[in-house]
Amino acid sequence: MATDKKPVQPLLTGDRTIPPEGAKMITIYIMGRQYRVPETLTVMKAVEYAGYQYVRGCGCRGGICGACATYYRFVGDYRLRAGLACQTVVGPEMIIAQLPFFPANRPDYDLDGMKGDLHAELRSLYPEVFKCIGCGTCTRTCPMDIDVMDYIALMKRGDLKGAAKKSFDCVMCGLCASRCPAQISQFTAAMFVRRLVGKYVLPRAEHLKKRVEEVVSGRYAKMLKGLMDMKPEDVKRLYVEREREPDMAEPGAWTPKDREHL
Amino acid sequence: MSGYTEELKGLIGKVESTRPARVEKAKRGEHFPSLTIKEREEWLRRYHPDYKSEGRARVGVGPNRGGVFPEEVARLLESRSMLDPDGINLGTSDYATDVLVIGAGGAGTAAALAVAASGLDVLVSTKLRHGDSNTVMAEGGMQAADQECDSPYFHYLDVIGGGHFTNSPPLVSALTNDAPLIIHWLEEMGMMFDKLPDGRMKVRHGGGTSRKRMHSAGDMTGAEIMRVLRDEARNRADRIKVLEFSPAVELLTDKSGAVCGAVLYNLETKEYYVVKAKAVVMATGGFGRLHIQGFPTTNHYGATADGVVMAYRAGVELQDMDSTQYHPTGAIYPEQNVGLLITEKVRGLGAQILNSEGTEFCFALEPRDVESACIIRECVDAGHGVVTPTARVGVWLDSPMIDMLHGTGTVRKELPAKYIQFKRYNIDISKEPMLVYPTLHYQNGGVRIDEFGGTSLKGFFAAGEVTGGVHGKNRLMGNSLLDVLVFGRRAGIAASECAKGLSETPAPTLEHVKKFHGELKKAGIKDPVKGPMLLPAYAPDHVKKRQWG
Ligand SMILES: Cc1cc2nc3c(=O)[nH]c(=O)nc-3n(C[C@H](O)[C@H](O)[C@H](O)COP(=O)(O)OP(=O)(O)OC[C@H]3O[C@@H](n4cnc5c(N)ncnc54)[C@H](O)[C@@H]3O)c2cc1C
Ligand code: SF4
Ligand code: SF4
Numbered sequence: 001m002a003t004d005k006k007p008v009q010p011l012l013t014g015d016r017t018i019p020p021e022g023a024k025m026i027t028i029y030i031m032g033r034q035y036r037v038p039e040t041l042t043v044m045k046a047v048e049y050a051g052y053q054y055v056r057g058c059g060c061r062g063g064i065c066g067a068c069a070t071y072y073r074f075v076g077d078y079r080l081r082a083g084l085a086c087q088t089v090v091g092p093e094m095i096i097a098q099l100p101f102f103p104a105n106r107p108d109y110d111l112d113g114m115k116g117d118l119h120a121e122l123r124s125l126y127p128e129v130f131k132c133i134g135c136g137t138c139t140r141t142c143p144m145d146i147d148v149m150d151y152i153a154l155m156k157r158g159d160l161k162g163a164a165k166k167s168f169d170c171v172m173c174g175l176c177a178s179r180c181p182a183q184i185s186q187f188t189a190a191m192f193v194r195r196l197v198g199k200y201v202l203p204r205a206e207h208l209k210k211r212v213e214e215v216v217s218g219r220y221a222k223m224l225k226g227l228m229d230m231k232p233e234d235v236k237r238l239y240v241e242r243e244r245e246p247d248m249a250e251p252g253a254w255t256p257k258d259r260e261h262l
Numbered sequence: 263m264s265g266y267t268e269e270l271k272g273l274i275g276k277v278e279s280t281r282p283a284r285v286e287k288a289k290r291g292e293h294f295p296s297l298t299i300k301e302r303e304e305w306l307r308r309y310h311p312d313y314k315s316e317g318r319a320r321v322g323v324g325p326n327r328g329g330v331f332p333e334e335v336a337r338l339l340e341s342r343s344m345l346d347p348d349g350i351n352l353g354t355s356d357y358a359t360d361v362l363v364i365g366a367g368g369a370g371t372a373a374a375l376a377v378a379a380s381g382l383d384v385l386v387s388t389k390l391r392h393g394d395s396n397t398v399m400a401e402g403g404m405q406a407a408d409q410e411c412d413s414p415y416f417h418y419l420d421v422i423g424g425g426h427f428t429n430s431p432p433l434v435s436a437l438t439n440d441a442p443l444i445i446h447w448l449e450e451m452g453m454m455f456d457k458l459p460d461g462r463m464k465v466r467h468g469g470g471t472s473r474k475r476m477h478s479a480g481d482m483t484g485a486e487i488m489r490v491l492r493d494e495a496r497n498r499a500d501r502i503k504v505l506e507f508s509p510a511v512e513l514l515t516d517k518s519g520a521v522c523g524a525v526l527y528n529l530e531t532k533e534y535y536v537v538k539a540k541a542v543v544m545a546t547g548g549f550g551r552l553h554i555q556g557f558p559t560t561n562h563y564g565a566t567a568d569g570v571v572m573a574y575r576a577g578v579e580l581q582d583m584d585s586t587q588y589h590p591t592g593a594i595y596p597e598q599n600v601g602l603l604i605t606e607k608v609r610g611l612g613a614q615i616l617n618s619e620g621t622e623f624c625f626a627l628e629p630r631d632v633e634s635a636c637i638i639r640e641c642v643d644a645g646h647g648v649v650t651p652t653a654r655v656g657v658w659l660d661s662p663m664i665d666m667l668h669g670t671g672t673v674r675k676e677l678p679a680k681y682i683q684f685k686r687y688n689i690d691i692s693k694e695p696m697l698v699y700p701t702l703h704y705q706n707g708g709v710r711i712d713e714f715g716g717t718s719l720k721g722f723f724a725a726g727e728v729t730g731g732v733h734g735k736n737r738l739m740g741n742s743l744l745d746v747l748v749f750g751r752r753a754g755i756a757a758s759e760c761a762k763g764l765s766e767t768p769a770p771t772l773e774h775v776k777k778f779h780g781e782l783k784k785a786g787i788k789d790p791v792k793g794p795m796l797l798p799a800y801a802p803d804h805v806k807k808r809q810w811g
C-alpha cells in the first residue's frame with residue numbers, strides 16, 4: 001500500500017488566472033494594443049487577464065464550439081497564423097485579432113425531399129464547391145487539423161461518405177471560409193453532406209426501428225407505470241438485484257435472465 | 263519529448279509498473295468492488311462538497327424561502343432586476359410571437375423545432391450564438407434503451423438508482439420511454455451516430471448503467487447533435503426566428519400571473535426589447551459559471567443560472583437546487599487544460615483511477631457523485647494525491663490501458679478531440695495517463711416541472727438543465743442530452759397546445775418584479791446584486807480595481 005503523506009487542500013480559483021509567484025510576463029498585442037500577461041495562458045485567458053470581458057468570440061472555452069476563431073502573427077514574422085483563442089497558447093510578441101463573425105453561404109434545403117442523386121443535390125445547392133482551385137489555404141488554416149481541401153476534393157468526386165468522415169471534427173469556426181480564394185463556405189457544405197450521409201448512406205439501425213414500434217405501441221408505458229406505483233423498498237431491491245451486461249460482450253450478443261421486462 | 267515534468271514522470275513510472283497486472287485482471291472481467299449503498303451514503307456525507315456546511319446560505323425570499331443553497335446561488339435568488347419595472351414601456355412590443363423560447367442549446371432548439379412542426383411561429387432568444395451552450399460540449403454520449411437485452415424498464419431502474427431514489431418518477435418514466443424515439447428522430451435528421459457495419463448502434467456502458475446503452479458520435483456527441491438541430495432549425499426559418507446576443511433578463515406576466523413574454527437585452531447595443539408571446543419555454547441551461555466553492559467548471563461561458571433567477575422571481579418553485587454535480591474527472595494538468603472535462607467514456611473504455619502510488623482505490627464507474635467523493639477522499643484525507651507544479655492536486659486516469667484492452671489505435675479513434683487537446687501540450691494520452699480532479703459540471707436541480715415541461719405558472723414551460731427532478735440529486739452520464747431533447751420536445755409541444763388555446767396575447771406587466779422587490783425590502787436584504795448575471799467576469803483583481811462603470 002501507499003506510504004502516508006500529509007493531506008493537501010487543493011487550489012480552487014474558478015476560471016480566473018492567478019499566476020504563480022514569479023510567473024514570467026510576456027508582451028502581446030490585442031488588436032494592436034500592447035499588454036503584459038503571464039506566459040502559458042491561452043489567448044482567451046490572456047485577453048481576459050488584460051481586462052476584457054467577452055461578448056462575442058467566446059463560447060464553450062473548450063475547443064468545440066468554434067466561437068473563438070483567431071488570426072495572429074508574431075512581430076517580425078510575415079506568416080499569418082490561425083487558431084482557436086481558447087486552445088492557442090500566447091507567445092511573446094504575438095499580435096492577436098479575433099474573428100467575431102464571418103458571413104457564410106448557407107442555402108436552406110429539405111433533407112426529407114432528397115432521395116435520388118445525392119451528388120447532384122450537392123452540385124445544385126453548392127455549385128461553388130466545384131470551383132475549388134486546390135490552393136490548400138483552408139487546410140493550412142484549419143485549427144482542427146482537418147484536411148479541408150481534401151474533403152472538398154472528395155465532395156467534388158462524389159465520395160460523400162469520405163467527405164463526411166473527413167470533415168467530422170469540424171467545429172464550424174469559419175476560418176477556412178474566411179481565406180478561400182474561390183469563396184467557398186467549406187464548413188456549411190460539409191454540414192449538408194454529413195446530414196445527407198447520416199440519413200441516406202449510413203445503414204439504419206434495425207433494432208432501433210423495432211424498439212420505436214414497441215414504444216409507440218405502449219408496451220413500456222405499462223411496465224413503467226408498474227415501477228412508479230411500486231413501494232420504494234421494492235424499487236430499491238430491483239435496482240440492487242439488476243444484472244449487469246458484461247463489459248466485453250459485443251452489442252446485441254448478450255441476453256439477461258430477466259426477459260420479461262425487455 | 264513529454265509534456266510532464268521530471269517529477270511527474272517519476273510518478274508515472276509507478277503507474278506503469280502496476281499496469282500489466284491491472285490490464286490482465288480487467289481482461290478477465292474483474293473490477294474493483296463497487297461500494298455498497300450504505301458505504302456510498304457515508305462517503306458522500308463525508309467527502310462530497312454538497313454536504314459541507316460552509317459556503318451555504320439560507321434564502322430569505324421567494325417560493326423556496328428558508329431553503330439552504332450554495333452561497334453563489336442564494337445571492338442570485340435574492341437579486342433585484344436589471345430593469346426599473348416602472349420605467350419600461352410595455353404598451354408596444356418589439357416582437358410578437360406564438361411561442362418564445364429562451365435559450366438556444368439542445369433543449370431550446372428541440373423545443374423550437376417542435377413548435378415549428380406544430381405549425382406555429384417561434385422566436386428564440388439566446389445569449390451567445392445559436393448553439394453556444396453546454397449541449398455542444400457533451401462528448402461521451404446519450405443513453406437510450408434500444409438494444410434487445412435492454413428496455414426502458416431497466417433504464418428507469420438505472421436512472422432512479424443513480425439518483426439515489428430522489429428523482430421524480432413521472433419524469434424518469436417520460437425520459438426513458440421517449441429515449442428510443444429521440445434517437446430515431448436524430449437518425450432521421452441525418453445525425454452520424456457511431457454504428458457497426460450492419461447499422462447496429464455501437465453502444466457502451468457508462469457510470470451506473472446495467473446495460474450498454476450509451477450512443478455516441480465520436481467524442482463530439484453533443485456537438486454533432488447541436489449542429490444537426492441548429493442546421494434543421496435554420497431550414498425552418500419560415501417559422502423559427504433566432505435572436506443571438508439578446509438574452510432574456512425578465513419574464514413578463516399578465517394580471518393573472520400567467521407568463522406572456524419576456525424582456526430581452528441586446529448585449530451589444532444595450533437596448534431592451536419587449537417580446538409578447540402566448541407561451542414561453544425556458545431552456546437556459548445550467549450554472550457552472552457561478553464557480554460554486556471556487557471549483558473550476560466544464561461549462562460554457564453562458565452557464566450562469568439566468569433562467570432559474572427569472573423563473574424564481576415570477577414565483578416558480580425550485581427543486582433540488584442545493585445539489586450540484588461535480589464531474590469526477592476534470593483535467594488539472596497542464597494548466598491550460600484546467601477544468602477541461604475528461605469524458606466518462608475514457609473510463610467506460612476501461613481506464614482506471616489510480617492514486618500517487620499507481621494503486622486503484624475505487625471502481626472507476628461508480629455514480630459520479632460517489633466517484634468524486636472517492637477522489638476527494640483519496641487526495642484530501644488519505645493524502646495520496648499527485649501534486650502539480652501549480653499546487654493543484656489530483657489522481658491519475660490511466661488512459662493507456664484502453665489501447666491494451668481494445669487494440670492499438672483505439673484511443674486515437676474513440677477519443678480524437680481529447681487526444682488532440684493533450685497532444686498540443688506534448689502529452690500522448692494513449693501512452694501516458696492524465697491528471698484529474700472533480701470539476702463543477704452540472705446543475706442537478708432547477709425549476710420544478712411536470713412530465714410535459716409545464717410549471718406552476720400558466721403559459722410557462724421549462725426544459726433541460728434549468729429544470730430539476732429528472733435526475734434527482736445525481737445524474738448519470740448520457741441522461742442529460744437525452745433529458746434536454748425529450749423534455750425540450752415535450753415542452754415545445756405543450757407550449758404550442760397552450761398557445762393554440764389563446765386567441766390573443768394577454769397584456770404584459772412586470773407586476774411580479776415589483777412584488778419581488780417589495781419582498782426583498784421586507785426581508786431586509788441590503789444591496790441585493792443585480793440579476794440575472796448574464797456573463798461571468800474574469801478580469802484579475804489588479805485590473806478590476808481600476809475599471810470604471
Ligand atoms: C463538458 C460537458 C460534457 C457533457 N457531457 C455530457 C454527456 O456526455 N452526456 C450527457 O448526456 N450530458 C453531458 N453533459 C450535460 C449536457 O450537455 C447538458 O446538461 C445539456 O446539454 C444542457 O442542455 P440545455 O439545452 O438545457 O442547456 P444548454 O445546452 O447549456 O443551452 C442553454 C442555452 O441558453 C442560453 N442562455 C443562457 N442564459 C440565457 C438568457 N438569459 N437568455 C437567453 N438565453 C440564455 C445559453 O447561452 C445556451 O445557448 C455535458 C456537459 C458539459 C458541460
Ligand atoms: S473545416 Fe473550416 S470551419 Fe471546420 S474547423 Fe476547420 S477551419 Fe474551422
Ligand atoms: S481554400 Fe478554397 S480554393 Fe483553396 S483549397 Fe480550400 S476550398 Fe479549395
Ligand code: FES
Nearest residue numbers: 059060061066086
Ligand atoms: S470558445 Fe468554443 S472553441 Fe473556443
